[in-house]
Amino acid sequence: MSASRFNFVPSSHGPPLSIARAEGAWLETTDGQRILDAAGGAIMVNVGHGRRxxxxxxxxxxxxxxxxxxxxxxxxxxxxxxxxxxxxxxxxxxxxxxxxxxxxxxxxxxxxxxxxxxxxxxxxxxxxxxxxxxxxxxxxxxxxxxxxxxxxxxxxxxxxxxxxxxxxxxxxxxxxxxxxxxxxxxxxxxxxxxxxxxxxxxxxxxxxxxxxxxxxxxxxxxxxxxxxxxxxxxxxxxxxxxxxxxxxxxxxxxxxxxxxxxxxxxxxxxxxxxxxxxxxxxxxxxxxxxxxxxxxxxxxxxxxxxxxxxxxxxxxxxxxxxxxEDLVRRAADLGARLRKALEPLEDHPNVAQVRGLGLLQAVELVRDRETLEPFPAEVGMAMRVVVQGLVRGAFFYPGGCGPARDVVCLGPPFIIGDEELELIARILPEAIDAAVASADR
Ligand SMILES: Cc1ncc(COP(=O)(O)O)c(C=O)c1O
Known part of the structure; x- marks a missing residue:
């Protein structure tokens, strides 16, 4: 379907991502791309998609x-x-x-x-x-x-x-x-x-x-x-x-x-x-x-x-x-492990902070981590990271407002396994690097 008919407000964005299936922690698009739902939809999918x-x-x-x-x-x-x-x-x-x-x-x-x-x-x-x-x-x-x-x-x-x-x-x-x-x-x-x-x-x-x-x-x-x-x-x-x-x-x-x-x-x-x-x-x-x-x-x-x-x-x-399935406890354990896996990002020149509790985690992005100067609003840095994440097969949730202008949130289902956790920890830094590079061009 064309973007012009699907979007309520006609905009220059391309066609929407079209989801054919969702299972466990994964989304699958109509053209067959598998995307890890690292945001749990809008940070709400907890037991995973498609539970019979x-x-x-x-x-x-x-x-x-x-x-x-x-x-x-x-x-x-x-x-x-x-x-x-x-x-x-x-x-x-x-x-x-x-x-x-x-x-x-x-x-x-x-x-x-x-x-x-x-x-x-x-x-x-x-x-x-x-x-x-x-x-x-x-x-x-x-x-x-x-x-x-x-x-x-x-x-x-x-x-x-x-x-x-x-x-x-x-x-x-x-x-x-x-x-x-x-x-x-x-x-x-x-x-x-x-x-x-x-x-x-x-x-x-x-x-x-x-x-x-x-x-x-x-x-x-x-x-x-x-x-x-x-x-x-x-x-x-x-x-x-x-x-x-x-x-x-x-x-x-x-x-x-x-x-x-x-x-x-x-x-x-x-x-x-x-x-x-x-x-x-x-x-x-x-x-x-x-x-x-x-x-x-x-x-x-x-x-x-x-x-x-x-x-x-x-x-x-x-x-x-x-x-x-004792998933609340699992969310606490996975949250601690996810934070540990994201530790390298704490030294990233464009990351002001990694924070959160349990499986509600976020990374705040800045142009300069020493002065905490944000990226200019028109750069849309959080959204750039989300786009780069999708290209690499993971969906992160964009946010931010006022002084916390660019944040990327993580809220995966509580049933993700080691492989998925590692994938999040690998894709997110790559997506941030690619987003920063795209803004510099
Ligand atoms: C804290 C909080 N309150 C209220 C809402 C609104 O909920 P809904 O989008 O289901 O109307 C949200 C949505 O993100 C939220 O995060």
Missing amino acids: EVIDAMTRTLERVTYAVPVFATEERERLVERLIDRWLPGDLARVYLTSGGSESVDAALRLARQHHVAAGRPERWKILGRDLSYHGTTLATLAAGGHEKRRAPFGPLLLDFPKAPACYCLRCPLGREYPECRVACADAVEEVLLREGPETVAAFIAEPVVGSTAGAVDPPPEYWPAVVEVCRRHGVLVIADEVMTGFGRTGRRFGVEHWDVVPDILVGGKGLAGGYAPLGAVFASEAVLEPLAQKGDELMYYTYGGHPSACAAADAVLEILER
Whole structure:
């Protein structure tokens, strides 16, 4: 198919990559090229592509029920909710609301936070405190809560002017400090922004436990999350952990927040929940968050496709595989090994940092590793690396924004073997060298 008909926005890009099959950690194009899916799709394929039991579970469901409104129970919805509550959700998170994706889930979480305060008699709490260098989705509310300047730019007047705390990004600390002498000043800055705004006007604080593709797998110092949770609790502000990318084992724990032993009031999941097999997202909350709504008889409005039965069947089967094959632990082990294999890149003249947790890893690219000067924006360095990776048979995930202009993310399925791990570690440096050479020409 020609690019002009396939692309929604007509552009000068060539024809799209056309995928004929996907199996395990591999994609195969219609012209027979095999590509290692080192990004796990959009960093969500965890049990691998094409698992027969997931497909069978979806098929069995569709043969019985193709649709039921989200407020009706079906066998697979109930099974999934039980599994999540009994085996997956941290702490006192025990309420499950199903959607059909990450943006929808974050949007619902923001509505839930607002409804919680309104129902509890605190209608003055409406602001969502976000952070610079973050991403929470493509709806207008989630863009407003996020700090992805490039994606927000065209929508300025449509976005509510929510306050932002500085990013927790040690490589180029926005506060000009250095860890550990800084004593995690970026956590104190969350409280400073709250006090400036008037904490009684703030409904919730939202953040990704490990920043995803916006800044490239930025994991915070160990003190950060416990400190911000304490600050928020002290000021009556709900904590929302956006685990759309980090959830369901990606960082080597079931959820990112478990690295720091904190439990948010609301946790948002998507991507890995159904492992790429079906559109599904979810909002998880504590009883205490739902209590005021229950008292008033309020509901959280549903999406027509929320928790589709076949998507729930897929998620239940994906989670069952993660449990049975101990894949969360494997993601932690493979993450450590992948990092070790990428060690040579730490000395590369165009690599500022290799970072991440578990199987969410990223490489930040710069023109000069001493000064951290980025490549000019028009060079599009991250995308060049992705193109060079594809030429060599591996798909990496491009990202970056603001000071972290060019990042290349890795998020392979948790089932990759030694050979695939070595291939990633071989192809990525080659792709970086070729991309840099192409920009110099
Ligand atoms: C942290 C985070 N939140 C929300 C989203 C939006 O999810 P979706 O693309 O499924 O709408 C993403 C997508 O990348 C994400 O990484």
